[in-house]
Amino acid sequence: MISIILTTRSREEKVNLVTKKIFKQIRSPHDIIKLGINKIKQLIKKLGLHNKKSENIYNLSKILIKKYNGSIPKNIIELEKLPGVGHKTASLFLSNISKKYFFPIDTHIHRLIYKWKLSSGKSVKKTEVDVKRLFKKYKWKKLHLQIISYGKEFSPSYTWKLRKDIIYQELLYNNCL
Numbered sequence: 001m002i003s004i005i006l007t008t009r010s011r012e013e014k015v016n017l018v019t020k021k022i023f024k025q026i027r028s029p030h031d032i033i034k035l036g037i038n039k040i041k042q043l044i045k046k047l048g049l050h051n052k053k054s055e056n057i058y059n060l061s062k063i064l065i066k067k068y069n070g071s072i073p074k075n076i077i078e079l080e081k082l083p084g085v086g087h088k089t090a091s092l093f094l095s096n097i098s099k100k101y102f103f104p105i106d107t108h109i110h111r112l113i114y115k116w117k118l119s120s121g122k123s124v125k126k127t128e129v130d131v132k133r134l135f136k137k138y139k140w141k142k143l144h145l146q147i148i149s150y151g152k153e154f155s156p157s158y159t160w161k162l163r164k165d166i167i168y169q170e171l172l173y174n175n176c177l
Contacts, residue, residue, distance in 0.1 A: 001072055002026075002057055004092050005084045009048040018044050029061035029070050056084025074098055088124070095141050103131055103140040108151045115155070116171055 002022070006015045022043045026032050032040065040054040047053065060083045064070055073079055074097070079090035091104040105113075105128045114121030119130035135143055151157075155165045162168065 001093055004089050005053060005056060006044060006047055014046055018047055029064040032057060032061040059083040101137040101140050103128060104144055109147050111157060112147055112151050112155060116167060
């Protein structure tokens with residue numbers, strides 16, 4: 001859960017470096033409480049929004065200890081009530097630890113699905129509904145990862161090269177756009 005919270009507005013490479021360091025010192029919510037907010041800030045200061053993230057991680061740990069006996073709830077409604085955990089974070093966490101089907105929609109997937117005209121793009125929630133309607137449940141987890149990987153290589157948000165985006169080209173060629 002902490003890894004997912006740390007990814008908000010941060011590059012994956014930086015998060016991976018930070019998590020290597022931080023997970024040497026923490027194994028449970030109790031460890032986080034012992035560290036305190038200032039030490040957490042120091043450990044994650046290379047990441048964007050590190051002040052807010054450190055507060056969320058600390059407060060999340062307090063709630064997990066007090067309300068859930070140190071465990072993370074496995075219910076999306078309960079997860080979304082936790083500090084630093086929104087719908088995407090909860091969906092991503094549950095897609096990795098449960099047998100239930102979730103399709104986490106982040107801004108990158110939202111952007112690509114809109115670009116490919118598979119959703120109106122009016123909101124991330126609308127995109128999630130549309131994507132879930134378009135694809136079979138058993139494909140959601142893998143497809144989520146595939147779209148993110150594809151976007152990084154062939155359709156980055158700032159340097160989109162139309163000719164490199166083969167999905168866009170295919171949709172254009174077949175008059176789907």
